[in-house]
Amino acid sequence: MRRRWRPLAAMLVSILALSRSAKAQRSPFLADDVYQKLTNEISGDIAFDSLRSLVLYHAPEGESQGFQDEARWVMERAKSYGIEDVHFIDLPSWADASGETRPGWTLKGGELWLISPVTIKLGDVRETPTSVADYSPTSDLTADLVDVGEGTEETDYAGKDAKGKILLAYGPPSAVEKIGCAQHGAVAIVSYYSTRTDPWTDHPDQVAWLRAGSGSAPGIAPVFVVSPRTGLGLARWMSGRGSTYIFAPPSPASPPGPFRVHLTVQADVTKPGRQGMVEGFIRGTTDHEHAIVLTAHLQEEKTSANDDRSGCANLLEIGRALEALIKDGRLPRPKRDIRFWWTNEIDAELEYFAERPEERSRILADINQDMVGARQSIGGRVQQVSLTPYSRWSFVDDVVASIVESLVAGNNGYLPAWQAGNPAPFSRPIFAHLGSHEPYAAKLVPYFDDSDHQVFDMGAIGVPAIDFTDWPDEYIHSSDDDLWQIDSTQLQRNADAVAASALYLANLSEADGAALAGVVAGRARVRLSQDLAAGVALLTQASPAERAAAYADALNLLDQAEAREEQALRSAEPYAGSEIHKLLASLIEDLKLTEVNHRQRLEEWYATLAGHRFSAPPATDLEKSAGAEVPKNVEPLADYLRRAAPLTGPKALHPIMQSEALSYVDGRRSVLDIYKAVRAESLSAGEWYYGKVTLAGIEEMFQAAQQAGAVEITNRGHTAP
Numbered sequence: 001m002r003r004r005w006r007p008l009a010a011m012l013v014s015i016l017a018l019s020r021s022a023k024a025q026r027s028p029f030l031a032d033d034v035y036q037k038l039t040n041e042i043s044g045d046i047a048f049d050s051l052r053s054l055v056l057y058h059a060p061e062g063e064s065q066g067f068q069d070e071a072r073w074v075m076e077r078a079k080s081y082g083i084e085d086v087h088f089i090d091l092p093s094w095a096d097a098s099g100e101t102r103p104g105w106t107l108k109g110g111e112l113w114l115i116s117p118v119t120i121k122l123g124d125v126r127e128t129p130t131s132v133a134d135y136s137p138t139s140d141l142t143a144d145l146v147d148v149g150e151g152t153e154e155t156d157y158a159g160k161d162a163k164g165k166i167l168l169a170y171g172p173p174s175a176v177e178k179i180g181c182a183q184h185g186a187v188a189i190v191s192y193y194s195t196r197t198d199p200w201t202d203h204p205d206q207v208a209w210l211r212a213g214s215g216s217a218p219g220i221a222p223v224f225v226v227s228p229r230t231g232l233g234l235a236r237w238m239s240g241r242g243s244t245y246i247f248a249p250p251s252p253a254s255p256p257g258p259f260r261v262h263l264t265v266q267a268d269v270t271k272p273g274r275q276g277m278v279e280g281f282i283r284g285t286t287d288h289e290h291a292i293v294l295t296a297h298l299q300e301e302k303t304s305a306n307d308d309r310s311g312c313a314n315l316l317e318i319g320r321a322l323e324a325l326i327k328d329g330r331l332p333r334p335k336r337d338i339r340f341w342w343t344n345e346i347d348a349e350l351e352y353f354a355e356r357p358e359e360r361s362r363i364l365a366d367i368n369q370d371m372v373g374a375r376q377s378i379g380g381r382v383q384q385v386s387l388t389p390y391s392r393w394s395f396v397d398d399v400v401a402s403i404v405e406s407l408v409a410g411n412n413g414y415l416p417a418w419q420a421g422n423p424a425p426f427s428r429p430i431f432a433h434l435g436s437h438e439p440y441a442a443k444l445v446p447y448f449d450d451s452d453h454q455v456f457d458m459g460a461i462g463v464p465a466i467d468f469t470d471w472p473d474e475y476i477h478s479s480d481d482d483l484w485q486i487d488s489t490q491l492q493r494n495a496d497a498v499a500a501s502a503l504y505l506a507n508l509s510e511a512d513g514a515a516l517a518g519v520v521a522g523r524a525r526v527r528l529s530q531d532l533a534a535g536v537a538l539l540t541q542a543s544p545a546e547r548a549a550a551y552a553d554a555l556n557l558l559d560q561a562e563a564r565e566e567q568a569l570r571s572a573e574p575y576a577g578s579e580i581h582k583l584l585a586s587l588i589e590d591l592k593l594t595e596v597n598h599r600q601r602l603e604e605w606y607a608t609l610a611g612h613r614f615s616a617p618p619a620t621d622l623e624k625s626a627g628a629e630v631p632k633n634v635e636p637l638a639d640y641l642r643r644a645a646p647l648t649g650p651k652a653l654h655p656i657m658q659s660e661a662l663s664y665v666d667g668r669r670s671v672l673d674i675y676k677a678v679r680a681e682s683l684s685a686g687e688w689y690y691g692k693v694t695l696a697g698i699e700e701m702f703q704a705a706q707q708a709g710a711v712e713i714t715n716r717g718h719t720a721p
Helices: 008-023 032-041 044-054 065-080 173-181 228-241 305-327 347-355 357-362 395-410 415-419 453-457 488-507 510-541 544-571 578-610 621-628 637-644 655-663 671-685 695-707
Strands: 084-092 104-116 120-124 139-147 166-169 188-191 223-225 260-270 274-282 287-297 336-343 363-369 382-386 442-445 465-471 629-633 711-715
Touching: 032 305, 032 488, 044 065, 044 305, 044 488, 065 084, 065 104, 065 274, 065 305, 065 336, 084 347, 120 223, 139 188, 139 228, 166 173, 166 228, 173 188, 188 228, 188 260, 274 305, 274 347, 287 305, 287 357, 287 488, 305 336, 305 363, 305 488, 336 347, 336 488, 347 357, 347 453, 347 637, 357 363, 357 637, 363 395, 363 453, 363 488, 382 395, 382 488, 395 442, 395 465, 395 488, 395 510, 395 544, 453 465, 465 488, 510 544, 510 578, 510 671, 544 578, 544 671, 621 629, 621 671, 621 695, 629 671, 629 695, 655 671, 655 695, 671 695, 695 711
Parallel strands: 139 166, 166 188, 188 223, 287 336, 287 363, 363 465, 382 442
Antiparallel strands: 084 274, 104 120, 104 260, 139 260, 274 336, 382 465, 629 711
């Protein structure tokens, strides 16, 4: 029977009311029955058991033997769980536009010994694999140790003979190598470099995960890594101030030197390198052309429990749980495929899409888990859920946001709920049996990159992708990232959120269209109001001389916000059914009317503050030229990716804003249009978050992209209004 339409106005009221559940304990995208089944079946403790095995592999690069071994283990575990069609996708190493590829590098062994004035073992990769920096060449060296401090400036070497010596330095190894080895003839580096905020006092015993060399070029000299405590202790001793307890009991009789060390590294190098990823499926019933992809990356140093073995373990657990629920008949098989990708971070996806550009249209969304197991009470970490960039804004954002917010509401304590008679600290708790009973600190944040999801979110790929990442993290990329700081309760909560989101998207049908449109439209109104508030703040905080520019920014914020929210509603059209299209058109018209209303309020505020109505200044020469320039990505996709991926623009422009500028390229927007979109995004999130976006910076970015051969810029022969 054909469904009858209620009067449109009444339907708008009813579905917009659904958005009120956005921060409730229940999400309209996660039915109670499905919630119960997922929370009962998904186990953070089982995921933690997988983690115990994964952290034993030292796979610092996707081209290493450790990566291959770890991938085989994941394949066997995935098959044992019933995940379908599990296989390894072999890929060449990612090559940039120059054709340079990363070689395969596998660490076999390495030790560092102090042999004079006393004999002390300073490091051993069997104890701490991060002791040898990636791409250090095989070496067997005995030489004097020379302390050069930071080692990154020529003045650090004044009066010191580094030729044939081994350097003790705390600067970035690539910079130390450039001066100390390439220019002064040193043969190796003992590094106690750290990226931590205060490594000397807060994390003195971390051994950082570092690289020798830079880019795709291996190091010309081995780099052995020690902790800040060890490095400082050596420097103190070598300066004549006596030994420290970590080397020998302090004694006036301790000999002053010479200080000699024996350094060994055993590593296998293969050229050209090979990488790849593991893929598995939960096959859908009818739609194999709009898959949901779940990603996590395998390549990391040994013991790297949170980054990102936690995501890899959760992928296995989500696959196990969903297969068990489907096999037992507790959940129906989804309509669409759910694909599981255990990857070589970023590089595997770049190469995959470069070789298979048609796959872009076969993926509805990606959800990435990169660091999802942290015990949050250690280091004050928060599960940050990165929404898509505005260039890729989609209904997927609101689906994931609604589900995450419902889990947060159920796994935190609230005084009014207790006063209302709920004696439990959490009203809908998700606890692993062996995990903590800590709250779930999760926050939806504007887009950030630097993980697998960023490839999907690129404009040239065009797949909306969400990312889960614990941050801040003072343990990442060091010997401290180990099982001791993992909480199986947090693993379970994140797995629940990702599995629930994937299931909803995999089952989305025409029957869900009205509810989906209602929630997206309701949240869109909230975001429009937030951007209005941001614009008002710009106006009220601006000096009289800056007020006109602030008003123009505020108007642009509203224009771009309306376009963004319209894009989100239109993104649901292919999945909403023809009968919902009329509703979507009405909701879009409602957004436009809301923006008109907001613009009127801004005009009133400006006139009140300035004492006169706004008069737009004439276009500048830069605006005229930028308005006439229309960039277009080069073809084929592989050429674009190889030229755009390594591209760096002006330092004053935030790297994420650089990638966003490229993502807005569609062969129709001008450089000026793209600038307006990217500037609005930076102001919407906050310049403290994305930095300042200027038209000059965007223009410089596209000139660099054109010079790199990533885009072609044509002049459409008209100027900006």
